[in-house]
Amino acid sequence: MKIDQNFIDKDRRGFIEKVVKGSIAGSLMLMIPMNSKLFAKVAGDDSKLVSLIDPKDKAKHYAFMVDVTGCIGCGSCCVADRKENSVPQGQYRTWVERYVIDIYNTVYVDSPEGGEKGYSKPRTDIKEKIKDAFFVPKLCNMCEEPSCVQVCPVAATFKSPDGFVLVDNSHCVACGYCVQACPYGVRFINNDTKTADKCTWCYHRISKGKLPACVNACPTGARKFGDLNDPKSEVAKIYNSKTVLKVLKKSLGNEPALFYVGAHEEVI
Amino acid sequence: MDILNYVFPNDIHAHWTLMIVIYPYITGVVAGAFIVSALAHVFHVKALMPVAKFALIFALSWLLFVTAPLINHLGHPERALNMLFTPNFVGPSMMSGFGYIYMAYSILLIFEILVIYRYELTILKKSAIGVKKVIYCVLTLGTNDESMAGRKRDSKVAFVMAAIGIPLACSLHGYVGFIFGALKSVEWWFTPLMPIIFLLSASVSGIAGMILFYIGIKKMTGKLAEVKTETIKVMIQLLWAFFIFDFLFELIELSVHAYGGTEGWHHVAAALNGPLDWSFWTMQIKLLSIVPFLILMWLSLSKVSRSTLLIIGPIVSFMLLAQVLFMRWNVVIGGQIMAKSERGFAVYHPQFFEKEGILVTIIMLVAPIVTLWILSKIFPLWESECDRELTH
Missing domain, CATH: 3.30.70.20 (Alpha-Beta Plaits)
Known part of the structure; x- marks a missing residue:
């Protein structure tokens, strides 16, 4: 934590720059539709059940x-x-x-x-x-x-x-x-x-x-x-x-x- | 209008409402008005010079409201910008191209207006005070150049922009026709002629709107004497020419479809002679197409007096504005009434006070007129002395 603070103090301008860049990159990510979650393997309560559908499995029809x-x-x-x-x-x-x-x-x-x-x-x-x-x-x-x-x-x-x-x-x-x-x-x-x-x-x-x-x-x-x-x-x-x-x-x-x-x- | 026979249970009511009827209508007026200005600025049709600037402001006032019915129609208007951020270019979805074409056209139109008005606004800026002075300073982008060389350069830039604007205005409205014409699921929409019909009817509505408002504004401001007979005559002829092709293509589409007599046509014919009988045959075809066609022919081909032009011109223009609105209704609502079950008709009864109802529709059609009035306080609508200096 102390090291981080020192780093911020040393290069305040660079730090702010990174924060701004990160925020912009983060906001852009929000605009991209995240459909991938639909293909995620089933977790949580049903964690034993693993997806039977493999989206990349073209052998299924x-x-x-x-x-x-x-x-x-x-x-x-x-x-x-x-x-x-x-x-x-x-x-x-x-x-x-x-x-x-x-x-x-x-x-x-x-x-x-x-x-x-x-x-x-x-x-x-x-x-x-x-x-x-x-x-x-x-x-x-x-x-x-x-x-x-x-x-x-x-x-x-x-x-x-x-x-x-x-x-x-x-x-x-x-x-x-x-x-x-x-x-x-x-x-x-x-x-x-x-x-x-x-x-x-x-x-x-x-x-x-x-x-x-x-x-x-x-x-x-x-x-x-x-x-x-x-x-x-x-x-x-x-x-x-x-x-x-x-x-x-x-x-x-x-x-x-x-x-x-x-x-x-x-x-x- | 009841549900005749069988309609799929999700399709009992039309999904696309009055909003989607007036969306192509507003877009069409924009495209049509721009064509008038392009004829003056690019093809140097002298008779249209008195309304060349008005055409641009008229187009702008409608352009500002193109997206209003669309946004009101969306189930999630807060996601509207998804169309720009994650457009479906893989499909490709024609609708996703709309945002880009609309933006490109808007930028072009606004910049063309700024270039064409630059000198005049610079002059007006000198005598303006208060907020108006600030507005003029912004609109002239800070320039005070009054030289002839500068004005000629503006004129050249405007020429190029208007030239680029022609295909852009055509694609703005042509693709609206494509949105409907490319849907194979609806027999009444699925025709390659749809974009052409939309484009031609857009030109008709734009020119008709200009005639109506040119004479209307001059009359209301007590300056009817300033209306140029030659300008009205040329616009009437132009309106007739565009309407000949518009009506011709509408009839070609109908007759080829009928002559082919496919199963789909039987369904279309049943709708045209059933729930759409009044709005299609009585209004769109008989009263608002054949009658204006004959009137325009008379006005265009025979020597009619100035007062006849000034009285009949706006009436026939109003009829054609209504014709195009009925055409949009018959396409948008008609296509949905012809249910996909091919065994019956869906229903659509717009309510007066609902979110996408009649009152909101009226507001959206009046808003551009109010905007035109506001814009006229900033931009002089008519050809001025400085315009004439440049052309002569």
Whole structure:
């Protein structure tokens, strides 16, 4: 301490110079978005759990699959998601749509309250005979070429090296450009945080080796998550089988990592 | 306007509000007014010299409010400067370029005004007292040079700056069109013609605004006799020329889209004939495009009296200012009404008193006019004797 004081006394001008330089450098650091914390290994109470996701591990190829033929429209996934991610009421990270097709091929779609309360009552406004009906869960498509990342003016929305499209809500200005750019309507400006928000496939859970909350809650296994490069995973088995897979709005070229099994042409 | 059929649950309401409608509107007036001044200073269109300086101050008064609606719209306005500090150039995000283009254009416009006004302010400084003298001292950057050589040098610098300003003004507004035109998620926006339409409509709104305010200010200050008939005539012709191309491109965009008849078009057509029917067909196309087009044709091609120009000119200009505002509404709000579910329409009903509502919009559109009045106390708006000395 004495030495320090002597040093300061000896070179007061140099000391002040260093303080000023340090402050400027420090302030500049504040302007750089620190996304890296999202990739940090999980510490604290869960210190035994080590991240299963290695951002630099290109060998992983995560995918989400929704089996439309398996969804019963119970809404458990939506309830689990709202609780897990504290999603404000009236806003949706995931929702379930009900499709009804009559014999004249007229398609009726609805999703009251995002399907969160389940579909216990049938639609009464359809006069014609119905030939088909099914439920379609919707969530982030985790595009290979995400429009939201492209348009974000401040790079608050970014794609992690392991393919997850995420939002740094400490940096987002909430201009809403990503909301406009997302072809799937999965983004919204969170009423609580006033920043862009969206489904992350529960990145915080996956990084602890857990399944996304909605996958965990689905009673029929209609929602599936896994690594396409792991031959033992269910998604890889489906992906490598003859099963017909569909991605939404394929012509836009966003290359989603969300695949639908048994989805009709009418699903948009 | 109810929710027809099905809309994704996050998209029931439009996210971009009236603020995003008036943002390209204000930017457009800036770009359009600058074009008038550039025609005078760079291309030496003599008839426009009487309003060349006014064009710059008019542009500046609107330029100061370009970012106001944007900042009011942001969920986190305190982070607005992130656009400059951490711009997304990898995407690249067109929006992130805005800050830089806007700054570059602002600096250029302000310096051009200082150079063009330098001599006149130097003269005014001598007779000014108090705060005004201090303002003039700052604006002239301390110089007292009254020599002819100095004034000619100013003129040359102004010429170069105006020349650089033309592509800059075009890119300022062209990219606004790009912000919409490059979004493939919205069928109504996704067209390469969007930047061109925005640019042309910007020119229309800028020139129309200048005609309206040139005659309006002169009338209100009791100096209507000073309005040059030739200047109004040329501005009317210029307005007509720009509007011909503006309207032409709007119709080309619509007709090619309709002729193609893709699935996306069916959705667009349903919106244009449904929730947007009044604002698009009745207002933008019929009342505020076809009618002004015919009036402008009459004013431009036939020999009309001075009094006709002075009465009809501002009316037709006002109609075109409204046309551009309706066009911005139909693009910005229309694009969001056409829901991404492709099965229905979202809704948008602006409230009078809300944060981004009608009252705030009116304030933001009136603020530039008040600013113009304040600026006119410092900068003489019209061509003065010293300007004429230099040109003749």
